[in-house]
Amino acid sequence: MNVRDSELICGILKNAGYKICASDKEADIIIFNTCSVRQHAEDRVWSLIGSYKGSKIIGLAGCMAQNYKERAFQRDANISFVAGPQDIYKIPEILGKLSSGEFFERKIWEVDSSQRPEEIYHTGFFQDKSHAYVVISEGCSNFCSYCVVPYVRGPLRHRKNKNILMEIQEAIAGGISKITLLGQNVNAYHEDGVNFTKLLTQVNALEGLKELGFFTSHPKDANIELFQAINDLGKLSKTLHLPLQSGADRILKLMNRGYSVKEYLALIDSYRKIVKNGLLTTDIIVGFPSETDKEFKETCGLIKKIGFNAAYIFKYSPRSGTVAAKLADLLTKEEKEGRHKKILDLQRRISNKLRAKHKYAKA
Numbered sequence: 001m002n003v004r005d006s007e008l009i010c011g012i013l014k015n016a017g018y019k020i021c022a023s024d025k026e027a028d029i030i031i032f033n034t035c036s037v038r039q040h041a042e043d044r045v046w047s048l049i050g051s052y053k054g055s056k057i058i059g060l061a062g063c064m065a066q067n068y069k070e071r072a073f074q075r076d077a078n079i080s081f082v083a084g085p086q087d088i089y090k091i092p093e094i095l096g097k098l099s100s101g102e103f104f105e106r107k108i109w110e111v112d113s114s115q116r117p118e119e120i121y122h123t124g125f126f127q128d129k130s131h132a133y134v135v136i137s138e139g140c141s142n143f144c145s146y147c148v149v150p151y152v153r154g155p156l157r158h159r160k161n162k163n164i165l166m167e168i169q170e171a172i173a174g175g176i177s178k179i180t181l182l183g184q185n186v187n188a189y190h191e192d193g194v195n196f197t198k199l200l201t202q203v204n205a206l207e208g209l210k211e212l213g214f215f216t217s218h219p220k221d222a223n224i225e226l227f228q229a230i231n232d233l234g235k236l237s238k239t240l241h242l243p244l245q246s247g248a249d250r251i252l253k254l255m256n257r258g259y260s261v262k263e264y265l266a267l268i269d270s271y272r273k274i275v276k277n278g279l280l281t282t283d284i285i286v287g288f289p290s291e292t293d294k295e296f297k298e299t300c301g302l303i304k305k306i307g308f309n310a311a312y313i314f315k316y317s318p319r320s321g322t323v324a325a326k327l328a329d330l331l332t333k334e335e336k337e338g339r340h341k342k343i344l345d346l347q348r349r350i351s352n353k354l355r356a357k358h359k360y361a362k363a
Protein backbone atom coordinates (compact mmCIF):
# COMPACT_ATOMS: atom_id res chain seq x y z
CA MET A 1 0.00 0.00 0.00
CA ASN A 2 2.78 2.41 0.88
CA VAL A 3 4.76 1.60 -2.27
CA ARG A 4 1.72 2.66 -4.28
CA ASP A 5 1.13 5.73 -2.11
CA SER A 6 4.74 6.80 -2.68
CA GLU A 7 4.15 6.49 -6.43
CA LEU A 8 1.05 8.67 -6.07
CA ILE A 9 3.14 11.33 -4.31
CA CYS A 10 5.84 11.12 -7.01
CA GLY A 11 3.18 11.34 -9.75
CA ILE A 12 1.52 14.49 -8.43
CA LEU A 13 4.87 16.14 -7.72
CA LYS A 14 6.16 15.38 -11.23
CA ASN A 15 2.99 16.85 -12.72
CA ALA A 16 3.54 19.94 -10.59
CA GLY A 17 7.01 20.36 -12.13
CA TYR A 18 9.23 18.72 -9.50
CA LYS A 19 12.01 16.32 -10.46
CA ILE A 20 12.44 12.94 -8.71
CA CYS A 21 16.12 12.58 -7.73
CA ALA A 22 18.08 9.36 -7.96
CA SER A 23 19.71 9.97 -4.60
CA ASP A 24 18.86 11.85 -1.41
CA LYS A 25 22.14 13.81 -1.71
CA GLU A 26 20.87 15.66 -4.80
CA ALA A 27 17.43 16.38 -3.33
CA ASP A 28 16.21 19.70 -1.85
CA ILE A 29 13.08 18.04 -0.48
CA ILE A 30 12.88 14.65 1.22
CA ILE A 31 9.49 13.09 1.93
CA PHE A 32 9.17 10.08 4.24
CA ASN A 33 6.07 8.05 3.41
CA THR A 34 5.58 6.15 6.63
CA CYS A 35 3.95 3.13 8.30
CA SER A 36 2.63 2.94 11.87
CA VAL A 37 1.68 -0.72 12.00
CA ARG A 38 4.51 -1.61 14.38
CA GLN A 39 6.80 0.46 16.62
CA HIS A 40 9.88 -0.82 14.80
CA ALA A 41 8.76 0.86 11.54
CA GLU A 42 8.28 4.17 13.37
CA ASP A 43 11.65 3.96 15.15
CA ARG A 44 13.47 3.50 11.86
CA VAL A 45 11.84 6.62 10.39
CA TRP A 46 12.70 8.80 13.41
CA SER A 47 16.29 7.66 13.25
CA LEU A 48 16.50 8.31 9.48
CA ILE A 49 14.94 11.77 9.80
CA GLY A 50 17.44 12.50 12.57
CA SER A 51 20.29 11.81 10.16
CA TYR A 52 19.36 14.82 7.93
CA LYS A 53 20.51 18.10 9.29
CA GLY A 54 19.54 21.58 8.22
CA SER A 55 19.38 22.56 4.61
CA LYS A 56 16.67 20.24 3.19
CA ILE A 57 12.88 20.45 3.44
CA ILE A 58 11.76 17.33 5.29
CA GLY A 59 8.17 16.07 4.97
CA LEU A 60 6.47 13.38 7.02
CA ALA A 61 3.67 11.68 5.03
CA GLY A 62 1.42 8.66 5.54
CA CYS A 63 0.32 6.85 8.70
CA MET A 64 2.90 8.30 11.13
CA ALA A 65 1.89 11.77 9.96
CA GLN A 66 -1.73 10.98 10.81
CA ASN A 67 -0.70 9.42 14.11
CA TYR A 68 1.55 12.24 15.35
CA LYS A 69 -0.11 15.22 13.65
CA GLU A 70 1.56 18.48 14.85
CA ARG A 71 3.33 16.56 17.63
CA ALA A 72 5.75 15.44 14.89
CA PHE A 73 7.36 18.92 14.95
CA GLN A 74 8.15 18.53 18.65
CA ARG A 75 9.65 15.12 18.03
CA ASP A 76 11.96 16.44 15.29
CA ALA A 77 12.28 20.15 14.62
CA ASN A 78 13.75 19.41 11.16
CA ILE A 79 10.31 18.41 9.85
CA SER A 80 8.71 21.18 7.78
CA PHE A 81 5.40 19.54 6.91
CA VAL A 82 3.12 16.68 7.87
CA ALA A 83 0.54 15.12 5.48
CA GLY A 84 -1.69 12.20 6.46
CA PRO A 85 -2.56 9.36 4.02
CA GLN A 86 -5.82 11.05 2.99
CA ASP A 87 -4.02 14.41 2.54
CA ILE A 88 -1.07 13.44 0.34
CA TYR A 89 -2.72 15.15 -2.64
CA LYS A 90 -2.07 18.52 -0.92
CA ILE A 91 1.74 18.08 -0.95
CA PRO A 92 2.38 20.26 -4.07
CA GLU A 93 0.30 23.05 -2.52
CA ILE A 94 2.14 22.68 0.83
CA LEU A 95 5.52 22.85 -0.92
CA GLY A 96 4.36 25.91 -2.84
CA LYS A 97 3.51 27.68 0.42
CA LEU A 98 6.79 26.66 2.03
CA SER A 99 8.93 27.91 -0.84
CA SER A 100 6.99 31.17 -1.21
CA GLY A 101 8.17 32.12 2.26
CA GLU A 102 4.55 32.75 3.20
CA PHE A 103 5.09 30.47 6.18
CA PHE A 104 7.94 32.00 8.13
CA GLU A 105 7.85 29.21 10.71
CA ARG A 106 7.99 26.60 7.91
CA LYS A 107 5.56 24.24 9.66
CA ILE A 108 2.39 23.02 7.93
CA TRP A 109 0.25 20.05 8.85
CA GLU A 110 -2.66 18.58 6.87
CA VAL A 111 -4.43 15.62 8.46
CA ASP A 112 -8.15 16.42 8.13
CA SER A 113 -9.25 14.98 4.77
CA SER A 114 -11.42 11.87 4.74
CA GLN A 115 -11.16 11.13 1.01
CA ARG A 116 -8.53 11.36 -1.69
CA PRO A 117 -9.45 13.00 -4.99
CA GLU A 118 -9.68 10.38 -7.77
CA GLU A 119 -7.17 12.30 -9.97
CA ILE A 120 -4.18 11.24 -7.86
CA TYR A 121 -4.62 7.69 -9.16
CA HIS A 122 -4.28 8.79 -12.78
CA THR A 123 -0.87 10.47 -13.07
CA GLY A 124 0.53 7.44 -14.91
CA PHE A 125 3.53 7.19 -12.56
CA PHE A 126 4.60 3.58 -11.89
CA GLN A 127 8.07 2.73 -10.59
CA ASP A 128 8.16 -0.63 -12.34
CA LYS A 129 7.89 -0.76 -16.13
CA SER A 130 5.81 -3.94 -16.23
CA HIS A 131 4.10 -4.36 -12.84
CA ALA A 132 1.58 -1.94 -11.29
CA TYR A 133 -0.19 -1.83 -7.93
CA VAL A 134 -3.77 -0.62 -8.10
CA VAL A 135 -5.70 0.43 -4.98
CA ILE A 136 -9.30 -0.82 -5.03
CA SER A 137 -10.29 0.24 -1.53
CA GLU A 138 -8.92 2.61 1.08
CA GLY A 139 -9.03 2.30 4.88
CA CYS A 140 -10.43 -0.50 7.01
CA SER A 141 -13.44 -0.89 9.32
CA ASN A 142 -12.50 -4.22 10.88
CA PHE A 143 -10.90 -2.85 14.05
CA CYS A 144 -8.77 -5.87 14.88
CA SER A 145 -7.93 -4.99 18.47
CA TYR A 146 -4.14 -4.69 17.90
CA CYS A 147 -4.26 -2.65 14.70
CA VAL A 148 -3.77 1.07 14.11
CA VAL A 149 -4.88 1.04 10.44
CA PRO A 150 -8.59 1.96 10.95
CA TYR A 151 -7.46 4.95 13.04
CA VAL A 152 -4.87 6.29 10.61
CA ARG A 153 -6.37 5.32 7.25
CA GLY A 154 -10.03 5.81 8.21
CA PRO A 155 -13.07 3.62 7.51
CA LEU A 156 -13.28 1.29 4.50
CA ARG A 157 -14.13 3.13 1.26
CA HIS A 158 -14.46 1.36 -2.09
CA ARG A 159 -13.18 3.04 -5.21
CA LYS A 160 -15.61 3.22 -8.11
CA ASN A 161 -15.50 0.18 -10.36
CA LYS A 162 -15.20 2.27 -13.54
CA ASN A 163 -12.32 4.31 -12.09
CA ILE A 164 -10.36 1.17 -11.15
CA LEU A 165 -10.82 -0.27 -14.63
CA MET A 166 -9.82 3.04 -16.20
CA GLU A 167 -6.62 3.20 -14.11
CA ILE A 168 -5.73 -0.37 -15.14
CA GLN A 169 -6.40 0.35 -18.81
CA GLU A 170 -4.20 3.46 -18.61
CA ALA A 171 -1.44 1.32 -17.03
CA ILE A 172 -1.74 -1.34 -19.76
CA ALA A 173 -1.59 1.36 -22.44
CA GLY A 174 1.66 2.52 -20.79
CA GLY A 175 3.23 -0.95 -21.12
CA ILE A 176 2.21 -2.62 -17.83
CA SER A 177 1.38 -6.33 -18.13
CA LYS A 178 1.03 -7.38 -14.48
CA ILE A 179 -1.41 -5.89 -11.96
CA THR A 180 -1.71 -6.40 -8.20
CA LEU A 181 -5.00 -5.19 -6.73
CA LEU A 182 -4.57 -3.67 -3.27
CA GLY A 183 -6.68 -3.06 -0.19
CA GLN A 184 -6.59 -3.83 3.54
CA ASN A 185 -9.42 -6.26 2.90
CA VAL A 186 -9.87 -6.68 -0.85
CA ASN A 187 -12.50 -9.39 -0.70
CA ALA A 188 -14.94 -7.06 1.07
CA TYR A 189 -15.00 -4.97 -2.14
CA HIS A 190 -18.43 -4.07 -3.45
CA GLU A 191 -19.48 -1.07 -5.46
CA ASP A 192 -22.61 -0.59 -7.49
CA GLY A 193 -23.40 -4.32 -7.76
CA VAL A 194 -19.78 -5.36 -8.45
CA ASN A 195 -18.22 -7.58 -5.78
CA PHE A 196 -14.56 -8.63 -5.59
CA THR A 197 -14.95 -11.78 -7.69
CA LYS A 198 -16.77 -9.84 -10.40
CA LEU A 199 -14.00 -7.20 -10.34
CA LEU A 200 -11.39 -9.95 -10.77
CA THR A 201 -13.35 -11.33 -13.71
CA GLN A 202 -13.53 -7.88 -15.34
CA VAL A 203 -9.80 -7.25 -14.90
CA ASN A 204 -8.88 -10.75 -16.08
CA ALA A 205 -10.75 -10.01 -19.34
CA LEU A 206 -8.72 -6.88 -20.15
CA GLU A 207 -6.74 -7.21 -23.33
CA GLY A 208 -2.98 -6.74 -22.95
CA LEU A 209 -2.92 -7.89 -19.32
CA LYS A 210 -0.86 -11.03 -18.69
CA GLU A 211 -0.81 -11.53 -14.90
CA LEU A 212 -3.08 -10.56 -12.03
CA GLY A 213 -2.79 -10.84 -8.24
CA PHE A 214 -4.26 -9.25 -5.10
CA PHE A 215 -3.83 -8.71 -1.40
CA THR A 216 -4.83 -8.79 1.41
CA SER A 217 -7.86 -11.02 2.02
CA HIS A 218 -9.64 -11.38 5.35
CA PRO A 219 -10.82 -14.88 6.35
CA LYS A 220 -14.23 -13.60 7.44
CA ASP A 221 -14.92 -12.35 3.89
CA ALA A 222 -13.24 -15.19 1.96
CA ASN A 223 -15.58 -17.68 0.30
CA ILE A 224 -15.93 -20.45 -2.26
CA GLU A 225 -16.82 -17.98 -5.01
CA LEU A 226 -13.39 -16.35 -4.54
CA PHE A 227 -11.55 -19.71 -4.57
CA GLN A 228 -13.41 -20.69 -7.73
CA ALA A 229 -12.25 -17.44 -9.36
CA ILE A 230 -8.63 -18.13 -8.33
CA ASN A 231 -8.89 -21.52 -9.98
CA ASP A 232 -10.76 -20.44 -13.11
CA LEU A 233 -9.37 -17.05 -14.13
CA GLY A 234 -6.42 -17.73 -16.41
CA LYS A 235 -4.34 -14.64 -15.57
CA LEU A 236 -4.91 -14.78 -11.82
CA SER A 237 -2.01 -16.15 -9.80
CA LYS A 238 -2.90 -19.39 -7.97
CA THR A 239 -2.01 -18.10 -4.57
CA LEU A 240 -3.87 -16.82 -1.53
CA HIS A 241 -2.55 -14.70 1.34
CA LEU A 242 -4.95 -15.35 4.23
CA PRO A 243 -3.80 -13.88 7.55
CA LEU A 244 -4.42 -16.30 10.43
CA GLN A 245 -2.79 -14.17 13.21
CA SER A 246 -3.21 -16.85 15.93
CA GLY A 247 -4.04 -20.54 16.23
CA ALA A 248 -5.87 -20.15 19.57
CA ASP A 249 -9.58 -19.33 19.71
CA ARG A 250 -9.35 -17.25 22.89
CA ILE A 251 -6.67 -15.01 21.31
CA LEU A 252 -8.57 -14.74 18.00
CA LYS A 253 -11.55 -13.50 19.99
CA LEU A 254 -9.44 -10.99 21.91
CA MET A 255 -8.02 -9.86 18.57
CA ASN A 256 -11.58 -9.31 17.25
CA ARG A 257 -10.81 -11.31 14.12
CA GLY A 258 -14.34 -12.63 13.60
CA TYR A 259 -13.50 -16.33 12.94
CA SER A 260 -12.53 -19.44 14.90
CA VAL A 261 -9.76 -21.94 14.19
CA LYS A 262 -12.42 -24.41 12.99
CA GLU A 263 -13.84 -21.88 10.52
CA TYR A 264 -10.35 -21.01 9.26
CA LEU A 265 -9.55 -24.69 8.71
CA ALA A 266 -12.81 -25.19 6.81
CA LEU A 267 -11.85 -22.32 4.49
CA ILE A 268 -8.39 -23.79 3.83
CA ASP A 269 -9.95 -27.14 3.15
CA SER A 270 -12.25 -25.76 0.47
CA TYR A 271 -9.45 -23.59 -1.00
CA ARG A 272 -7.28 -26.67 -1.43
CA LYS A 273 -10.10 -28.72 -2.90
CA ILE A 274 -10.98 -26.01 -5.42
CA VAL A 275 -7.53 -24.60 -6.28
CA LYS A 276 -5.34 -27.57 -7.14
CA ASN A 277 -1.70 -26.89 -6.19
CA GLY A 278 -2.61 -23.38 -5.04
CA LEU A 279 -0.06 -21.67 -2.78
CA LEU A 280 -1.06 -20.41 0.64
CA THR A 281 0.63 -17.73 2.78
CA THR A 282 -0.28 -16.03 6.05
CA ASP A 283 0.49 -13.47 8.79
CA ILE A 284 1.02 -14.46 12.44
CA ILE A 285 1.40 -12.29 15.54
CA VAL A 286 3.20 -13.80 18.54
CA GLY A 287 3.12 -12.49 22.09
CA PHE A 288 -0.33 -10.90 21.97
CA PRO A 289 -1.24 -9.71 25.53
CA SER A 290 -1.99 -12.70 27.81
CA GLU A 291 -1.00 -15.32 25.17
CA THR A 292 -0.04 -18.40 27.19
CA ASP A 293 2.66 -20.87 26.28
CA LYS A 294 -0.09 -23.42 25.55
CA GLU A 295 -1.79 -20.98 23.15
CA PHE A 296 1.52 -20.23 21.44
CA LYS A 297 2.02 -23.99 20.98
CA GLU A 298 -1.49 -24.22 19.47
CA THR A 299 -0.41 -21.65 16.86
CA CYS A 300 2.76 -23.66 16.13
CA GLY A 301 0.68 -26.85 15.86
CA LEU A 302 -1.72 -25.19 13.44
CA ILE A 303 0.94 -23.82 11.13
CA LYS A 304 2.47 -27.30 11.01
CA LYS A 305 -0.90 -28.87 10.26
CA ILE A 306 -1.80 -26.36 7.53
CA GLY A 307 1.66 -26.13 5.95
CA PHE A 308 1.79 -22.52 4.72
CA ASN A 309 4.18 -21.92 1.83
CA ALA A 310 5.31 -18.76 3.62
CA ALA A 311 4.36 -16.73 6.68
CA TYR A 312 5.12 -13.20 7.83
CA ILE A 313 5.63 -13.53 11.57
CA PHE A 314 5.49 -10.46 13.80
CA LYS A 315 6.10 -9.78 17.48
CA TYR A 316 3.07 -8.02 18.95
CA SER A 317 3.69 -4.28 19.11
CA PRO A 318 1.34 -2.21 21.32
CA ARG A 319 -0.21 0.67 19.34
CA SER A 320 -1.57 3.49 21.42
CA GLY A 321 -5.30 4.15 21.01
CA THR A 322 -6.12 0.53 20.07
CA VAL A 323 -8.23 -1.77 22.26
CA ALA A 324 -5.35 -4.26 22.76
CA ALA A 325 -3.09 -1.48 24.06
CA LYS A 326 -5.36 -1.33 27.12
CA LEU A 327 -4.91 -5.06 27.88
CA ALA A 328 -2.26 -6.00 30.41
CA ASP A 329 0.83 -6.94 28.39
CA LEU A 330 2.56 -9.19 30.93
CA LEU A 331 4.86 -11.08 28.58
CA THR A 332 8.49 -10.09 28.84
CA LYS A 333 10.53 -8.95 25.85
CA GLU A 334 12.54 -12.19 26.15
CA GLU A 335 9.39 -14.34 26.07
CA LYS A 336 8.13 -12.56 22.95
CA GLU A 337 11.54 -12.85 21.30
CA GLY A 338 11.82 -16.54 22.21
CA ARG A 339 8.41 -17.32 20.70
CA HIS A 340 9.20 -15.25 17.62
CA LYS A 341 12.44 -17.13 17.00
CA LYS A 342 10.87 -20.55 17.59
CA ILE A 343 8.04 -19.99 15.16
CA LEU A 344 10.34 -18.41 12.55
CA ASP A 345 12.54 -21.52 12.68
CA LEU A 346 9.52 -23.78 12.40
CA GLN A 347 8.10 -21.88 9.43
CA ARG A 348 11.51 -21.81 7.70
CA ARG A 349 11.62 -25.62 7.89
CA ILE A 350 8.05 -25.93 6.57
CA SER A 351 8.66 -23.48 3.70
CA ASN A 352 11.89 -25.25 2.66
CA LYS A 353 10.23 -28.64 2.71
CA LEU A 354 7.29 -27.42 0.62
CA ARG A 355 9.62 -25.64 -1.81
CA ALA A 356 11.61 -28.84 -2.36
CA LYS A 357 8.38 -30.80 -2.89
CA HIS A 358 7.11 -28.19 -5.35
CA LYS A 359 10.38 -28.32 -7.34
CA TYR A 360 10.29 -32.12 -7.37
CA ALA A 361 6.64 -32.10 -8.53
CA LYS A 362 7.54 -29.67 -11.35
CA ALA A 363 10.53 -31.77 -12.48
Ligand code: 5AD
Binds near residue numbers: 038146318
Ligand atom coordinates in the same frame (compact mmCIF):
# COMPACT_ATOMS: atom_id res chain seq x y z
N1 5AD B 1 1.74 -5.76 16.23
C1 5AD B 1 2.30 -6.74 15.48
N2 5AD B 1 1.87 -7.04 14.24
C2 5AD B 1 0.84 -6.32 13.73
N3 5AD B 1 0.19 -6.38 12.54
C3 5AD B 1 -0.75 -5.42 12.52
N4 5AD B 1 -0.74 -4.73 13.68
C4 5AD B 1 0.24 -5.27 14.45
C5 5AD B 1 0.72 -5.00 15.77
N5 5AD B 1 0.19 -4.05 16.52
C6 5AD B 1 0.51 -7.38 11.52
C7 5AD B 1 -0.69 -8.30 11.23
C8 5AD B 1 -1.14 -7.84 9.87
C9 5AD B 1 0.16 -7.38 9.25
C10 5AD B 1 0.05 -6.48 8.08
O1 5AD B 1 0.83 -6.71 10.31
O2 5AD B 1 -0.23 -9.63 11.19
O3 5AD B 1 -1.78 -8.86 9.13
Ligand code: SF4
Binds near residue numbers: 141142144185
Ligand atom coordinates in the same frame (compact mmCIF):
# COMPACT_ATOMS: atom_id res chain seq x y z
FE1 SF4 C 1 -5.73 -4.01 10.59
FE2 SF4 C 1 -7.51 -5.99 10.87
FE3 SF4 C 1 -7.97 -4.01 9.09
FE4 SF4 C 1 -6.01 -5.82 8.61
S1 SF4 C 1 -8.22 -6.26 8.75
S2 SF4 C 1 -5.89 -3.57 8.39
S3 SF4 C 1 -5.25 -6.23 10.68
S4 SF4 C 1 -7.88 -3.80 11.33
